[in-house]
Amino acid sequence: MDECKTERREETSGETELPSVPKSPSKCSKGKDSSIALNFRPINNQGETRLKTFTRDFKSRWSFKDTRKSVKEDSTRVKMDESNKETRNANAKTEFPGKCIEGVGDKDSPPVDDQEENLPLPFSRVHKIMQSFRNGSSLKEKSFEETGASKTSSKLFSLALVLKWQEDGDQATKETESMPEENQTFGREECVQKEPLSVMQINELIQKRQLLEAFEHIRDLEIELLAEREAKKYEDNLKNYMARAKDVDLLYKNLSKEIQDIVEQMLDRSSMDAKVLIEKMVALIEEEEKAHSGATNITVPSEPVDRLGLARNWRELWEKMVSESVTKRIHKVHIPLKDDPSWLLTHLGFLKNVVRQDLLTIKDSIHKFYPDDYCAYDIYLKAFHEALSLHLQDILEAQDSFESYEFHAVLHWVTKVYHSEEFLGHPDLQPELKTEDLPSLLTPEVLDKLKKDYIHSVKRKTKSCLENIQILEAKEKWDSEEQPEALQSQYNSSLSFDIQTIVGEHMKASGKICKNLEMAVLEMSVKEVTEFIPCFGKAFLEQDKVKDYPQFASLMVAYLNNFHDLRMDFRTRFNVSCEELEKNLDELILRYRKYFLNKLMLKTQLMFKKILSKAWIINSRTLDSFIMKILGVIEDFSQHLKNLKEPICKEFLNEVHKFVVKEYIRQILKPKARMKRTKRELISRIMTQEAATINDTMKHLGSNADWLFLAIPHIATIMSEKEKGKIKCYLEQLAWNYPDISEEHMMAILTLRGLSKKKRQSIARHVNRPSDELESGSGRTLFAEIELPNNIQCF
Template structure:
């Protein structure tokens, strides 16, 4: 046997070198523990024959790699049997065969070269064949396990795969020293092992093979092989292998990045699928995904916060932040689920309300699934319920904002539907507040579903839409009133002896519905809607009143009085009930309604004046004097017209009824006095006394008639008798007394009125002025605070006829 020093191997520049011994089969084969000399020609021939048989057997086995597992099992059983038979025959052979591994892609000519020997063939080849087969079977498992190898030829030349870390050199001892080699291998420090490998290095799969693993959702296995490829590429980059071929490096880096992207997409698919799968299937996928994420975090511990570059070349070796990718995927998948909720056709008036109902049911069901069947498969640190709740919250916010962006044509009920959903439905028991979601679904820290700016704009849009709807409804009311009542000769309905229509009720109903709807959302919105509604009603009422009067001027409706009474009753109801029912500041509306009632009353009196004007002009005429003692007197004609035209006033509500009758009473007295003061006829003393008596009698008739109709303006009665007394009074001192009494009863009387009365009495101009100037009159304040005006509305020409020639 040869000395160990003569067979010791040396290492130069990372390559194994052999000693300068004769390059023949008779030289020793060195193991890690030392060399064994094989000088026997018989053994050399036996080894040569065995290697040839081994080569032929191995070439045959390479052609059947697809059936490797089956063939290896069968061959192993056969070889074990042969081994038992030949153990005694081979007992004197104390050698160690070098176990080798050929790469899968080794060419046929390389195999021949690796096992070529210079010795002549052995004569006893048949006897040694079982031993050669046994050695071949030792090689096959090591090849399948990816064991690195080095073969020493007859010339002592070593063949290695030096360009890739997937192949590493190693020599193995004979079988009895195998356990010791395994222990030594385990003792290698972790940092000295190749990237992404543990213990013995496996040959990485191809890109397509790894992609097949991903498609089969063998994610952990695929991840390990991707790490192997990544580690190999990084090592080659460190060795500056690609300095002359940078494009090749870029292509390989892109391949690795694409594989990582495929894993990322599988994470995305798992997240998207789990909400629709059974609990058992979801559990398997989630646990596999979580294991993958945690494995990636384990490899890149502490690097999860690092931003991953966008270029594949710069991504190598960096953390992929798959937990963040998971969160992002949760958000994206939730957003997709929200967008899949059915939206009915917008031709349906209730499309938005229906869609929001579908949205509520879909979100609630998904949250229940997450709470009951999903979150328990995740580790606690994933905070699954909170993550999904936040994702749904953000997705719903974006979805609603998207709906509002197309809301230019929305009506008030559509804006209201969104507002109600955001403020009431979202946190109700029908959705986030559902009892089955508690306590995992926590909504305390959720922000508003819509930002304050968006919510403020939504409320303004809603108020504006309510304004347009209110305006439209009020205009429709006016159109219906004109069509059904103004152009009809039917009298209005009487409710409890009062003319009644739905005008006030319809207006209050419109305002009440908007107030109720907005009040369900919030108190501030209710107040804003109510104030807006009051303004719209305040704008509408004068327009409505004006339209009715203008139509009457044009068509002279025969039922004008009854319609006027009906509308005045409605105006009064609005004035009284708006404040009490809606508890809102209605000062402007009340003033508008009061002004409209006064306007209607004046219009009524104006029509009354047109009917009686010609008769009033007969007062103090000769015909008036002649007919004063008959039932056909002019005053009776006037009162009959007034009574007939005013009969509908009895259907007015109190106190409007009294106000109207008092004004009619005042109208009669005022028109009577106006005709008296405008008289141009000259009267002798006897005629003045007759006129005085007739005026006193007619004053009583007027007062009695108007009291019978319902007036309570008794303060009007003394006016005509006092003027009559002045006309017939002989004593000038009493004339002054009657004037003062008239002035105190009617503070609005002016000096020109007194001058006209004194002129009718027949006093000279100087005397009239003297008397008028010395009359004791009330203060100006009393004139404006009494609330009684009679003479202020009496106008007559500036020229006052003087009857000085008749004065005595």
């Protein structure tokens, strides 16, 4: 009794210590009689007995079936148990347990008085709770204000306060009858609320990938925190609110990280693991979308307190993580050392194999576990497409200078390989893989720049290859003093073959990409060859001027043949118009011919000067004559011309033939002293004979310029003609055969005949000559190329 009095004094003095209350709200369970029972842990056995009585009273008070009984009957039962009042008051410090136990309702429980002071302490607290609910104030706020208990202790009966307590029994009966049937049976239904877990406990669930359970607890914390914020509970304790909001946000972030990890690991998982993880992740995403349906999406980074209650956009996060995981896989593909010329081609091959295998894995083991509205296969394909596009652009931007084969590798891979059966068009990927809506792997701007860079690199490589050809020719042939052993090798340089091979390879490579690129490369190649040919020909002639190659003629013939092949093959093989190239080739051939004839003149100039000299006359009928020496040198030096390809061969030999006739006439028309008739007749006979020798020798060499044969004999006839009347006839025949003869040339021939100046002028002026049209139409020139000295003697 003393102990009871002591406890009462402590309670009266306000120093009574409240029992510790678990943080979790009480769980309600379904009893046999569908009643709600509370479990109180008494301090002693006596209190336990009284607690049972109180429990029956409380259950009877809360039962929907017994609400129709009057409050007075309940008061009667309470009075019957009045003798136990002091004992119950002595045990007012009863500790409330965290969980409810099942109890059996007792209809014979003693009546309870409505007056609060007549109730046991636990019942008195319940009555206060009911009263506060009636007055519109929450139990949590009232308990906090009156007792100063912890915030979690105020939650003990929050879920039990779903019915409005009516003070008047009759009124309660009426309202109960008017309630829907489903509300009337509330006390019989299961009402289970999970215990709130700590942040650490929820995080452990996340780490164990119990994602749905973890989400439910996080959502409970979020709802509770939002409710408390609406109640303005944290106005004076904003720091506590911020801390709790950060905890909720951190747990959501940890869940989102699990989504990221699942997506990243997906392609490396077995089919069974992938199925389990995908189902967990999809269920979590859909649960979050339901929980935050109608809420504003989180669009920009913000403070945790600002994100509270907002939708987490986890489906967008999933798509983003698919993209990031694919990008990481692309970046992990092996890149060989760039010292290897084929490094880029090898890397692109690795990319093709890795991406194709991943797409096969997605088709067979991943996308079928996603709901149809996720369009998982299309999302993965789009992610791989974008990742490959960015990866290729990074490769192109990272290189200061690509070689042509590296540009070609990228272009061919993008335009041909990517959509081929080797890659996206692989039969095993069909028909699920839809590539129709995919944009170009590289943007049109990037692709155009890549093509221009490729053409520029091909141009640079072509120029370099042509320069190497020239260097190789100079090293192997120009600087070598040895003649080629085989005649065939003398006149068949690999120049044309090498040039055509270079152009052909570039055309073949670019043609694999597209026709337009092939034509652009061909046009560029022709331009480079067009610029190279004159440079090559000039370099060869300049080297010969310095060294006077003994093998000059054979090399010249070989190059001329190659130039001819280039002209013909570019027309037929490449089917391209190369007028500029042909023009340059014609100019180079003409230049070679002039250079050859100039070398020929240097070799025969001294011998030609002997014509009409005494030595020439004396030796004219011997094998040691000057003309035979001249023809010997010419024939020896020009024999290589026989191996020229037509029509260059005839053109060259005809020019050599004209060169001999022209130089012979030039020496004849030089001013001489007047000759006696007998000497003129002798010279005339010698000239006629030598004209025949020249003609026969040049025809044997290969010339077909028969029109040159009559020039020397005509002059010889005029020199020996006695009758002055016939001289005019012979002169007119000469003018008709060679329309380019001028009056000065006629005057020089007549001077050689020994006529006076007056007679020469008279004859020359009255010679009938062909018209200018006939002269220009013949296309033949001989006398026009013979320059006369200015100091023609007049006698």
